[in-house]
Amino acid sequence: MRIPPSITQKIAKISLTLACASAVAALVFVIGFVLVGGLKHVTWAFLTEPILDMGRAGGILPAIVGTILMVFVAIGIAAPLGIASAIYLAEYTQEGKVTQTIRFGINCLAGVPSIIFGLFGFILFVVMLGFGWSIISGGLSLAAMVLPTIIRTAEEAMRAVPRNYRDVAASLGATRWQVVTRAVLPYALPGVLTGVILGIGRSIEETAVVIFTAGSAVQMPRSLFDSARTMSVHFYILAREGISNDNAYATAAVLICTILVINITAYTMMHRLMRGRRAA
């Protein structure tokens, strides 16, 4: 017996709506849960005071600073390196054995558990290069971790730009580099930035890599060679060791707000940029 198309259409519509609704519901629930539990403990003092008594008292300023610095180092290295690699793969090589191998490697790296990057960072940056547990070691390891994501998204975004644009630019006398900078990158920018934002998100939320490579000092870092903890690590330690549930929730709330703010700012900026370009 065949089910009539009008029925399959109804079933499809209902199940797709339900799937989407449950995804959104899960997101709202998680965020709401953390914000409700945490926001009431977030005060100005919590944001601006040093960590006291291992986190039982005081604030989380060092963790906030640690987070910002580490993400800056990570993205400051991974974004230029990743975008450059993506340009190379998408625009400067012909598809062949070599690019396939590189891409396979990148895909494998993207699937490697973060703890492995932690171990790698510990061995290379902390021990061999002698950076010790520090923001720089943490940032470099995080950079290695997010690099595959940034390369993949940027490359896909560039490949999505119509081939025509490249031909037109080249036929008007653009060098390969001018083709990239004037006919490809401007239109791939939203996709490229999405990769960078994903990278920022992953760096902020990461704990394993940071514990292995940056340690978990509670003091305010004075240089990039000091050990520091990020908010995620702080939260993990507070919750894992049962130090202070309230402060753990508060930290999580700040963490989530930070991620929301970064995402909203990035997407607004991108939207403005694109609207400006289209109107121009």
Add this chain to the structure above:
Amino acid sequence: MTARMKNKIEILDLSVRFGDAVALQGVTLNIAENEILSIIGPANSGKSTLLMAINRMIERVTNATVEGSVLLGGQDVAAIRDVQELRRRIGMVYAMPIPLPMSIRDNILFGPRLVRRLRKSASDDLVEQTLVASYLWDEVKDRLDSSAVKLSGGQQQRLCIARTLAVGPEVIMFDEPCSGLDPISTAKVEEAMKELKARHTLILVTNNTKQAARVGDRTAFLLMGKLIEVDDTNKIFTAPGDKRTEDYVTGKFG
């Protein structure tokens, strides 16, 4: 008329292969200064390949091999060190209008800006001059800063012509420039071509034999990568020398 005029482009025994597939086979053809040469022929006869070999866009195709030579003003294009310069001298208008997603003005200035910064007055002049030449000025002069993508297909194609003109080419190649356009837009594009002839050499690849008859001074007929014949357009359409040409222009095949 052909022998008396100076040759702008000389194509000597040109063959092109993509991997093992032969796209052009021993084509020898001259294009005189300030003429419009139409190139007709069925699909896959090598028309577009010929254009790509002339401005060396073919180098962007991985598996292409080119033999023979193309001379531009007596100089072998393969010997031109700066391929970008070659492409500024030989402009190209594609089959589908491809406006870049930016303003009308920025589209036109895209090429010139690749080589130098332009002062406002100079760029305004260039925009007006090229749009007038491509028969688009009157329709867009009040909205030069609005998006080029919003123009109609015919307007986009004339914008593409203006954009090509802006880099100051000596030769302009049109690759089926009207294949997606309505008859009125087509007429405007053809009008522009006839005007451009005064200062440029034009090569028009077209699937539309009537268009070739309307605009071309001379017409070349390509079939399966070989040049069957080239002669004055009138002659090609009334008394062609080769049976295959006759069959094609009278619509027996292709």
